[in-house]
Amino acid sequence: MKILHIITQKPNSTGSGIYMCGMIKGFEKIGHEQAVIAGIDVNDNVNCFSSDVSFYPVKYNCGELNFPVVGMSDSMPYESTRYRDLNVEMINRLKHQFKINIDRAKEDFKPDIIICHHLYLLTAFVREIVKDIKVMSVCHGTCLRQLNTIDLEKEYIISNIKKLDLIFALHKKQKNDIIKTFGVSDSKVVVIGSGYNDSVFYDKNYKIKNDKIRIVFAGKICKSKGLIPFIKAISRLIYRKDLIEVNFAGTGSDVESYNEIVKLASQSPFKMNFLGKLDQSDLAELFNKSHIFVLPSFYEGLPVVVLEALSCGLDVITTDIPGVREWIGSEINDSGKIEYVTLPSMHGEGIPNEEELPIFEKNLYNAMDSKIQYLLSNLEKRLFVDMSKKTWDGLAYRMNEVISMDEMCLI
Template sequence: MRILHLLSQRPDSTGSGTTLQAVLRESQKKGHENMVVAAIQEGPLPLFPGLSNLRTRFVTFGGGDLPFPIPGMSDVMPYPSMRFSDLTDRQLSSYNDVFRTAILESTERFRPDVIHSNHLWLLTSLARRTFPAIPTVATCHGTDLRQMRACPRFRKDVLSGCSRLDAVFALYSEQAEEIGQLYGIPAERISVIGAGYRNELFVPGKKQAVIPAIVYGGKLSRAKGVPWMLRAFASITDLPWTLLLAGGGTDPERAECIELAGKLGNRVTIAGPLRQEEFAAVLSGANLFILPSLYEGLPLVLPEALASGCFCLATDLPGVRDILGIAGDEWLRLIPCPPLQGTDTIVPGNESKFVINIASKLREVLTDLYAGPPSQESTSELRERLKNCTWDAVFQRMEKIYCALAGKTSR
């Protein structure tokens, strides 16, 4: 098959970029032909395995095609960005014109059997309206649902195309219901596909025996809960631990996180953004992975950490609970989510309680870790439970839908 992939963000950053890379890798293994239309900012081209063998068409922001930064699906991105809510009408018109030209040129050149877009948002809607005769599917990453609520001025444009998609890939069952309600898409066109991990890359290694090695991976931002997490660690001075922070972010939130981490001294390492191979190596030797987010879709990093033999500690969110159902509470413990206003802002007066809850759960897991690492049998059993979460399994579910829509037979 010939599959045209669309992404309005950089393809080498954030969860949607990781998903795109994984889908491309699995698609190429199956012998499909692929082309990518994606956003980049002025400067070096993105780097990820297999890019040189792909047909690509980049829309350049901050110079080149469009003078303004990439509008981010999250308010805090690991690269220069702006918020969709800050787009002027003139910028929005230019944004649509440039992306329409890019997908028109790509479709004429590549002649896809299927278009696979990312995010139920402006680019996906534009593609559906521009090519009503080409089967079009889209992956929901969760940030698109947040944008639908935060940016009501775009809803009409988004719904005009997204409501007519041939299929939508949801990350978990509760999200599938939310998509149906927000976009008016019939349930039979929404499939719970999940998200995956690279089982050949994320594998258990030798774990720390004396001082537990803890890892956080994600943007250094308030929406990810990082400031409250660091305050929780500051309260645990009587127990041994080390913490590695992997991920980027933008000021002032990143600066706040760096300042709080600095107060913890040499217990904390700030690693910055890591390539997947580097991150996998870190998780391989880690004892615990922590993700105190205030909002998530289905966090890809949790299956990666679990497959690496790490105990996990994460906020009690719908997508996280789906992973708990697979891993069990032996491996994944939940931090109570604080009351929120909007999607990812703690209701004033509840910050201290959130810090206390994180610290309490940390102490609980650290106590278990001091008893020793999990057995090889327990780790192997966990990886067996995670087998439907590999990218190979996830892509097989996608491929069946591609083939049904394009009238082809899967191999």
């Protein structure tokens, strides 16, 4: 089968892009031929995929698209254009440039199906212009947040997303949100979960230096990731200053937010390092040399990084993001390797009510203090959890099974 993947943004810099790349690798092992249309900056390397994958890059910051790559979140790990700042002319130019590559891919690659990423503007446009090929899409969660927070092309998006042949949701709550938002039938939305790259992220059984507790965060450096209360909570911990070290892996495009977070971290009694964006192998090394991974985020789809951290042997503290507990499963949830912190209530998508942040900060503090106390008594006894069912290969096989069962799909 020939599968064409389409995403508006960069294919290897965010959770959704990494998710797509993981799908591609899994589908390669199944034997499918694949092509990709994705947005990149004019100065980015176009060698994003193996030679077996045809790549049709849409280049930003040049020609008609004389603005940075659009981002599904307002803060991206690279220079980006917010959807809320697009005007009608910019939208039309974006559609035109993607249509050129869609037409090329249809002519050259001749896909049997198209899988888009995000239930948003480009996916709606693909469904509008592609009538003769099945079009499916993966919801990553951030698209629903955009739809709920800004009015950009809202009716156009909803009307065309309704016409998709199939929608993949990350978890049951998201499926219900999709059905409610777009008015699609239950049978059109399939819960498929997530995955991770087990060839990169695995427990290397290093003999970690136990002279200090190493805590790590990986993701965008922005306020919606909960980093302000996270840093405040760590800074309140009552331990000697050289016992705790915190590493932040990632970048943020919101300079003001980034600088505020770095400044707050510089005032902590504990050492806090901002390492910038790490490639997957370097991040796996960092995980293997650390003790605790913390994801204090106010909003996520289904964060792959939690799976990556667990697979490297880390103990994990994460906010109780809808769908994560369900996807992780009772075996891992009951293992003692992962702890969930209750989220504050929100007055918008990923925007917490300020009056509840002190309680949230206290809960983060208690979770980290408890985990550190446990580790100090058990540093030589690193628990192992089986992550074999959570890989990208597993995700690809699940998706393939769903696609293959659809009688209208050409196989």
